[in-house]
Amino acid sequence: MDALIQLIFFLTLLTLGYAFGKFAEKRHYRSIMEREKQWMHIPTTTGRRVLGADSKVKNAHLVTGSVVISVDYFKRILAGLRNIFGGNVQSYETLVDRARREAVLRLKESCPEADQIVNLRLETSSISKGKKNQVGSVEVLAYGTAVYLQPATTMDDL
Numbered sequence: 001m002d003a004l005i006q007l008i009f010f011l012t013l014l015t016l017g018y019a020f021g022k023f024a025e026k027r028h029y030r031s032i033m034e035r036e037k038q039w040m041h042i043p044t045t046t047g048r049r050v051l052g053a054d055s056k057v058k059n060a061h062l063v064t065g066s067v068v069i070s071v072d073y074f075k076r077i078l079a080g081l082r083n084i085f086g087g088n089v090q091s092y093e094t095l096v097d098r099a100r101r102e103a104v105l106r107l108k109e110s111c112p113e114a115d116q117i118v119n120l121r122l123e124t125s126s127i128s129k130g131k132k133n134q135v136g137s138v139e140v141l142a143y144g145t146a147v148y149l150q151p152a153t154t155m156d157d158l
Helices: 002-038 073-085 090-109
Strands: 057-070 116-126 137-149
Touching: 002 073, 002 090, 057 090, 073 090, 090 116, 090 137
Parallel strands: none
Antiparallel strands: 057 137, 116 137
């Protein structure tokens, strides 16, 4: 009887973890999509050259955006099961996707007046490194060069 109660308790916690984790993830994705539409006017590139060869650069400086996102317990359990059977750990793929997109958004939010961001780079690292009794987290750092272009004033500048 005790084993049955423990199993029901475990399944209840697992269900609650799944429901709250899914709700939080959907809410975060909605926020990311709304903010991506808002910041779409700042183009980003991994290239080193300014987009639009005719433009003159007025100013440029380094900008960064970082985020740390933790994994919920339900995803840890799914990843543990995946380790037994092998294959892609899809429960962590959404975690890394959200972290990367959020880091790029925070980078753009740090330079709202920039015309474009060049040489964009992403660094990803794990905080817990898989140690037991620690919650796994992923950190993503986005960095690049914010470029402010000179407005065209004469016909020669065009």
